[in-house]
Amino acid sequence: MSTGLLPEPDQPGRVVDAELHLLDRQVLDVDGEPVCTVDDLELGAVGDDPDIDRPLAGDTTVVVTALLSGPVLGGVVGGRPDSSRRHRIAWRYVTDIGTAVHLGAHGEQFSATWVERWLRERVFSRIPGGRHDPEADE
Amino acid sequence: MRGPLAVALGILTAIGGFLDAGDLVTNAVVGSRFGLTLAWVVVMGVIGICVFAHMSGKVAAVSGRATFEIIRERLGPRAAGANLVASLAVTVLTLTAEIGGMALALQLASSVERRLWMPVAALAVWLVLWRVRFQVMENVTGLLGLTLIGFAVALYLLGPDWGELARQTLQPAVPPSEGAAVYWYFAIALLGAAMTPYEVFFFSSGGVEERWTVKDLATSRLNVFVGFPFGGVLSIAIAGCAAVVLLPLGIEVDAMSQIVLPVAQAGGPLLLAVVIVGLVSATTGAALETALSAGYTLSQYLGWSWGKFRRPAEAARFHVAMIVALVVAVGVLMTGVDPIAVTEYSVVFSAVALPLTYLPILVVANDPEYMGEHVNGRVLNAVGTLYLVILVVASAAAVPLMIVTEAGA
Amino acid sequence: MIAGDLIDVEVRDADGERLGYVVDLRLVLDRPPEAGAVLAGARLHGLVVSPRTRTSFLGYERTSVRAPWPIAQLLRRRHRGSFLVHWPDVASVPSLDATRRGKGAIVVLRRGFDRYDPALT
Amino acid sequence: MLVGVLAGTLTGCTPAGTRSDAANVLGSIVEHLEAASSAVATATLAVELHEQGRLPAVTTDAAVDDATLTVSEAVHGITTVVAPDAGTAGLRTTAIGAASAALGPVADVRTWLADGAPEGDDLRTALDEAATDLEAATTAVEQAEAAQ
Numbered sequence: 001m002s003t004g005l006l007p008e009p010d011q012p013g014r015v016v017d018a019e020l021h022l023l024d025r026q027v028l029d030v031d032g033e034p035v036c037t038v039d040d041l042e043l044g045a046v047g048d049d050p051d052i053d054r055p056l057a058g059d060t061t062v063v064v065t066a067l068l069s070g071p072v073l074g075g076v077v078g079g080r081p082d083s084s085r086r087h088r089i090a091w092r093y094v095t096d097i098g099t100a101v102h103l104g105a106h107g108e109q110f111s112a113t114w115v116e117r118w119l120r121e122r123v124f125s126r127i128p129g130g131r132h133d134p135e136a137d138e
Numbered sequence: 139m140r141g142p143l144a145v146a147l148g149i150l151t152a153i154g155g156f157l158d159a160g161d162l163v164t165n166a167v168v169g170s171r172f173g174l175t176l177a178w179v180v181v182m183g184v185i186g187i188c189v190f191a192h193m194s195g196k197v198a199a200v201s202g203r204a205t206f207e208i209i210r211e212r213l214g215p216r217a218a219g220a221n222l223v224a225s226l227a228v229t230v231l232t233l234t235a236e237i238g239g240m241a242l243a244l245q246l247a248s249s250v251e252r253r254l255w256m257p258v259a260a261l262a263v264w265l266v267l268w269r270v271r272f273q274v275m276e277n278v279t280g281l282l283g284l285t286l287i288g289f290a291v292a293l294y295l296l297g298p299d300w301g302e303l304a305r306q307t308l309q310p311a312v313p314p315s316e317g318a319a320v321y322w323y324f325a326i327a328l329l330g331a332a333m334t335p336y337e338v339f340f341f342s343s344g345g346v347e348e349r350w351t352v353k354d355l356a357t358s359r360l361n362v363f364v365g366f367p368f369g370g371v372l373s374i375a376i377a378g379c380a381a382v383v384l385l386p387l388g389i390e391v392d393a394m395s396q397i398v399l400p401v402a403q404a405g406g407p408l409l410l411a412v413v414i415v416g417l418v419s420a421t422t423g424a425a426l427e428t429a430l431s432a433g434y435t436l437s438q439y440l441g442w443s444w445g446k447f448r449r450p451a452e453a454a455r456f457h458v459a460m461i462v463a464l465v466v467a468v469g470v471l472m473t474g475v476d477p478i479a480v481t482e483y484s485v486v487f488s489a490v491a492l493p494l495t496y497l498p499i500l501v502v503a504n505d506p507e508y509m510g511e512h513v514n515g516r517v518l519n520a521v522g523t524l525y526l527v528i529l530v531v532a533s534a535a536a537v538p539l540m541i542v543t544e545a546g547a
Numbered sequence: 548m549i550a551g552d553l554i555d556v557e558v559r560d561a562d563g564e565r566l567g568y569v570v571d572l573r574l575v576l577d578r579p580p581e582a583g584a585v586l587a588g589a590r591l592h593g594l595v596v597s598p599r600t601r602t603s604f605l606g607y608e609r610t611s612v613r614a615p616w617p618i619a620q621l622l623r624r625r626h627r628g629s630f631l632v633h634w635p636d637v638a639s640v641p642s643l644d645a646t647r648r649g650k651g652a653i654v655v656l657r658r659g660f661d662r663y664d665p666a667l668t
Numbered sequence: 669m670l671v672g673v674l675a676g677t678l679t680g681c682t683p684a685g686t687r688s689d690a691a692n693v694l695g696s697i698v699e700h701l702e703a704a705s706s707a708v709a710t711a712t713l714a715v716e717l718h719e720q721g722r723l724p725a726v727t728t729d730a731a732v733d734d735a736t737l738t739v740s741e742a743v744h745g746i747t748t749v750v751a752p753d754a755g756t757a758g759l760r761t762t763a764i765g766a767a768s769a770a771l772g773p774v775a776d777v778r779t780w781l782a783d784g785a786p787e788g789d790d791l792r793t794a795l796d797e798a799a800t801d802l803e804a805a806t807t808a809v810e811q812a813e814a815a816q
Contacts, residue, residue: 005662006662008665012575013576013578014587015573017571017572018571019214020604022574023550023554025211026441034441036441037210037441040549042549043550053549054643055642055646057639057640058636062590062591063578063588064588068549091581091588091589092582092584093584096586097586098507099202120451120454123454124451130450130451131450132449134271134447212606213603245730246730248726249726387712392703392706393731393734395733395734396710399714399731402717403717405722407721407723497618498605500615501605501618504612504614522615523617523618
């Protein structure tokens with residue numbers, strides 16, 4: 001890149017860029033089943049209650065507290081999507097960041113999958129063949 | 139399944155699966171109006187789809203990520219969202235054309251009104267999506283689609299002036315009866331027909347469905363680089379048949395029934411029957427692929443679980459998306475629009491949507507975090523970049539040319 | 548605060564001079580893992596600022612990705628002059644109000660902030 | 669975008685809209701006449717192939733059905749263009765005559781398929797005449813268009 005920049009010192013942990021490595025990536029659960037995409041990241045001060053939503057600046061150490069999934073195109077229309085319409089997946093569930101973001105838990109336990117679960121239980125299980133395994137021999 | 143038999147099967151289904159209603163109609167229309175003077179575009183389109191299908195398949199095999207996941211990841215929610223809307227519109231339009239094409243092809247063999255066939259065709263497509271195993275679906279429609287070789291047989295039996303056809307192909311010029319703008323409009327339509335975005339969505343997602351790994355790369359490459367060019371030869375044969383029989387009579391193709399007249403002339407009822415089987419299979423195969431692609435793109439953009447390898451209940455939103463796409467397609471057809479006209483528009487709008495689909499594939503195929511040692515080589519990158527430039531030009535020119543030529547009238 | 552409150556936002560220095568836009572958040576996984584967690588906590592280490600454009604690097608901020616050449620060249624050119632600013636050099640971020648309205652949101656840097664090389668390997 | 673695409677498609681699938689100025693009107697008439705000629709040629713080819721035993725009745729019927737639709741759409745298209753002056757109106761009348769005259773023979777093909785009447789020879793003569801008339805009308809309109 002251009003000159004006049006200080007060299008970035010080595011960091012004591014893996015370096016990850018939010019936009020490049022996390023945002024818009026597929027989230028997979030412990031069985032490799034899709035959960036959602038990473039639509040945004042929740043950032044909080046160390047020690048803060050996760051419900052507190054406040055702007056934080058350089059005087060505070062900030063960490064990623066959760067992956068957010070929710071109305072993805074809210075930002076397109078302008079303004080910030082209502083936080084109550086977003087589903088949280090706490091950072092502690094994340095086990096690996098690769099071409100997808102891997103979780104160490106089952107997708108069922110996250111609110112991000114409720115529409116899928118509702119359709120499965122209320123609609124698709126009742127249509128003949130809805131539970132049929134297409135890979136099984138006929 | 140591996141071994142030479144699997145390789146042969148893969149190539150044969152790639153040939154049979156290459157052609158869809160867009161290719162059938164556009165090539166016949168172009169052949170009846172321009173002879174083989176646009177055959178070079180088919181060659182160009184086939185090389186393009188080979189390069190990008192190969193790249194998208196390679197990314198899927200190595201990283202497990204299908205094309206629309208990559209589009210979202212690289213372009214971000216807004217640009218990818220715009221791309222999603224455009225791709226879905228084009229894919230559903232193509233699905234509409236395919237179901238219309240199924241109905242038209244069935245009508246050729248049954249004398250049952252095509253409007254009656256449309257819901258039946260859509261229902262059949264849904265049942266296959268709901269129930270049939272992915273590989274079975276692919277192999278059956280692909281192998282039956284191989285009967286479209288009947289067009290090549292017909293061209294041979296017609297005993298055309300090969301020298302003249304070769305001259306038209308190798309020294310293309312705008313025919314005196316047509317304007318230059320119309321010529322270029324159809325050039326873009328042919329490119330759109332050969333490189334339709336749903337083909338890469340389907341190809342890469344199909345790779346995930348079939349659980350490709352790095353070991354399958356060689357097979358996949360063979361399928362693409364052998365199967366697709368043979369499919370392209372069949373495209374040119376369709377144009378050739380129209381050029382030899384219909385062009386001299388002043389017939390401009392505007393119906394599916396005209397496409398098969400040269401086949402009947404060359405080979406009689408038997409060859410005709412073979413080709414009609416091919417038309418039904420090709421349009422059915424493509425209807426399945428486009429319906430799946432509608433589900434794939436939406437699910438991959440939004441991170442839903444998707445895939446035919448899952449039980450329908452385990453990919454509920456994916457199946458809902460496909461059902462909605464089918465209902466929309468039948469609804470559009472029921473308004474009485476001409477499926478052939480829908481097809482002609484779908485290929486041009488495909489051309490408009492191409493660059494945003496192919497750019498992320500090219501970028502990610504070079505990303506070592508995704509591809510490891512399998513990143514693109516120099517040749518693939520040079521060709522891919524060249525095509526990206528061509529696609530940007532074609533995309534920008536498509537709509538102005540459509541307006542100027544009144545959609546090629 | 549969410550990542551979306553920072554990404555794409557205009558960046559100014561302490562004198563109000565426009566420096567560019569936040570195009571990415573640099574995270575470092577160096578915080579002690581929470582109870583039961585496998586991965587280290589992700590600390591917000593800094594902001595990647597690009598002087599001219601909000602558009603993405605498409606992955607070409609990494610020095611290891613150079614192909615295909617014309618695309619890499621084009622993106623590097625668009626992002627020339629990009630720098631990384633460490634989080635402690637960030638004086639203020641947009642208020643929730645400005646973020647909700649989607650207007651007037653700016654990130655202000657501390658006087659005497661340092662520009663670091665943003666390249667990833 | 670979605671709405672635009674669909675709207676564009678739907679409008680595109682209807683016959684060309686009405687045009688105002690004379691050259692455009694004549695150009696539009698020529699297009700419709702050419703479509704009608706193409707349909708008559710299709711019907712003729714289908715009849716020949718059927719007589720030679722190469723095209724089964726079902727497929728012939730489908731081809732002729734499409735041809736009938738194309739001719740009637742052409743007639744409709746020509747009648748809905750607005751002629752800006754008397755000269756154009758006269759040409760339009762000629763064109764309507766030629767295109768409408770083609771409807772009968774094309775439609776007769778389906779009767780012929782069903783019960784063999786009229787005679788194949790008569791049918792082909794009628795189709796040939798329709799084709800000749802359409803060609804003559806096309807030439808006339810094209811000449812007027814060139815003179816504009």
